[in-house]
Amino acid sequence: MNASFDSVKEMFRKMEANGWDTASTLKWGFFFSDKDKGKLLDVFSELEEHSYKNEGMHQADDGDWVLQVSKLDILTPEKLHKRNVAFNELAAHCAVELYDGWDVGKIE
Numbered sequence: 194m195n196a197s198f199d200s201v202k203e204m205f206r207k208m209e210a211n212g213w214d215t216a217s218t219l220k221w222g223f224f225f226s227d228k229d230k231g232k233l234l235d236v237f238s239e240l241e242e243h244s245y246k247n248e249g250m251h252q253a254d255d256g257d258w259v260l261q262v263s264k265l266d267i268l269t270p271e272k273l274h275k276r277n278v279a280f281n282e283l284a285a286h287c288a289v290e291l292y293d294g295w296d297v298g299k300i301e
């Protein structure tokens with residue numbers, strides 16, 4: 194994923210403008226993609242030690258497998274940007290094709 198720090202800051206501004214309390218704990222989701230399901234399991238084994246939850250794995254229309262992990266966390270734009278950089282490095286370390294980004298949800 195090629196997200197710039199400026200794009201992360203802009204997303205936080207939009208969230209706050211839409212009434213999100215970005216200083217509170219939110220559910221952050223992160224996605225990895227590869228043709229080899231086993232490589233994605235390697236990624237999860239690295240993340241599991243850091244309190245990430247496996248939200249599931251599914252096969253996309255193009256045949257690639259997609260792993261979604263999540264974590265309840267309080268992130269700032271700086272922390273999210275650092276996490277994106279670290280997840281790109283993790284994907285490379287595990288020889289996974291793609292760290293495909295993040296999403297966020299409010300905790301119900």
